[in-house]
Amino acid sequence: MKLKISNQEIQDQEVKNWWNDEKTKKWHHFTYDQNNYLSGHLILRQKKVLDFLKNLNLPESAKILELGCGAGQTAQKICELGFEYVGIDISKHLCDESEKKCEKYVKLGKASFLNQSIEKEYLLKDNDFDVCVIIGSMQYVGNLEKCFSEIRRTLKKDSYIIVCQANMYALLDLIYPRRLILRLIYFIFNEDFLISPSFKSMLCDSKLKNIFKRFENSKLMNTKFMTKGEDNWKYKIKKRMFSYRRLKNILGYFNFKIINKTGATFFFPKKNIFYWFWNSLDLILQKLLDLRILPFLKSFSDNIIIVAKKK
Ligand SMILES: C[S@@+](CC[C@H](N)C(=O)[O-])C[C@H]1O[C@@H](n2cnc3c(N)ncnc32)[C@H](O)[C@@H]1O
Structure with missing residues (x-):
């Protein structure tokens, strides 16, 4: 896998432009909305990330760093768990929205947000965080080396990373x-x-x-x-793709040891006549994965979630 792209400057600018575009402003109102059928898979992947976080049995004084925190939907839940929290995001309006959502914790000095790139040096101390959480933002990273060297610098010894990324081989795309x-x-x-x-x-x-x-x-x-199907997106962003194997290799390369992994969601159907079929199939596959009867199914789920320990 390419760890660094050649057109990094264009990528930086385009990622910044896109995530500060007015269009991305409205998303935070419906991305985690239970009534929006497209939100189900985001809500489930977030739940699985938070379950992994809780299962680490961290002390309440633990500090969590989230990269690409978006509109603060996960930030809010992490703060509710009692942990100290720092979120980084390149989007000014999403950082503002996150601060609004976590206002109570920001005022208490338990949460803060940095409006900067996760590919540049973080304005944070060395060896300060117990867990780094990344949900759906690693696909925009052109320079994985810089990003991971900052992650390793800011993480303590014996700390963890939780990565959740869309799967390039999701079953949903194979039909x-x-x-x-x-x-x-x-x-x-x-x-x-x-x-x-x-x-x-x-x-x-x-x-x-x-x-x-x-x-x-x-x-x-x-x-x-x-x-047919051509993408006429005006932003020239190279979006990385991840499979289970690719994420595993990246984490291994940057000296993290995988300790747990799973997948989230197979189908998220619209409410039409086929809804019950696809929804039931999704529930069955999800159960087979969660009960570890067919663990390989994670390689075909919509999102892959991995917890790894810093070596
Ligand atoms: C798909 S959204 C995911 C948001 C959030 N993690 C969630 O799960 O709802 C990707 C987020 O990553 C942020 N992002 C993308 N590239 C970034 C970069 N280079 N530096 C900082 N943030 C970045 C975007 O602004 C956006 O908020």
Whole structure:
């Protein structure tokens, strides 16, 4: 896996622009809303992260660092557990929202938020934190080396990291033909970064680009069939992708020893006539995973969650 990308400066700027864009402002109102069917998987992954955190049996004086804390939904829950908390996020409006949510704890001096990049030196002391929590923000990190060297610097000896990231091989994506083909490309060419699920992108943005890039502007390549699913996002961000194996290798590379792992959610269906089928299947798979009857299922869940100890 590439630990550092070549266009880091563009990435820094684009990540900053995107997460400070007005569009991302409204998200915190519905991302963890129980009534929004799309929130179920975020709520479950957060619950599993918090369960892992509670099971570490930390003293109340423990200090938790969260990277990419977003609108503070997890920050609030960590503060409610009684721990001291510091959150870092590149988005000014999300930091403000987090502070609002955790106002009580901020006033007590038990929570604080830093509006900065998690790829730059953290304005924090060495050996100060008991746990570092990362939920869904590692895909934006261009320079994993810098990020992990800061994590290791700020973590105490015998501390932990809890990482929760979307899975590039989620079952949910393997049941649609186009997305399945894309996953095969990810697998065969060991792709590091997200590719949009259009046939054009699969040919011109994957490692196959050596052959097909020259046809990028051809008529055939720009037919509706070839461009269906294309991503016209204006921000030029290289989003990393993670599988269970990839996360395990990254943590191992940066000297963390895995002590527990699981997955969260397989399907989060819309309320239509197939809802009961997909929802029941999701519950069954989730149970088989939680009861450790089929632990390998975590490699196909929507999110993968790992707890590891600093070596
Ligand atoms: C998908 S959101 C996840 C938010 C939150 N952890 C949650 O689970 O709800 C990703 C977050 O990471 C933050 N982020 C992305 N890249 C960052 C960077 N380089 N430095 C700091 N924060 C970053 C974004 O601003 C955003 O709040």
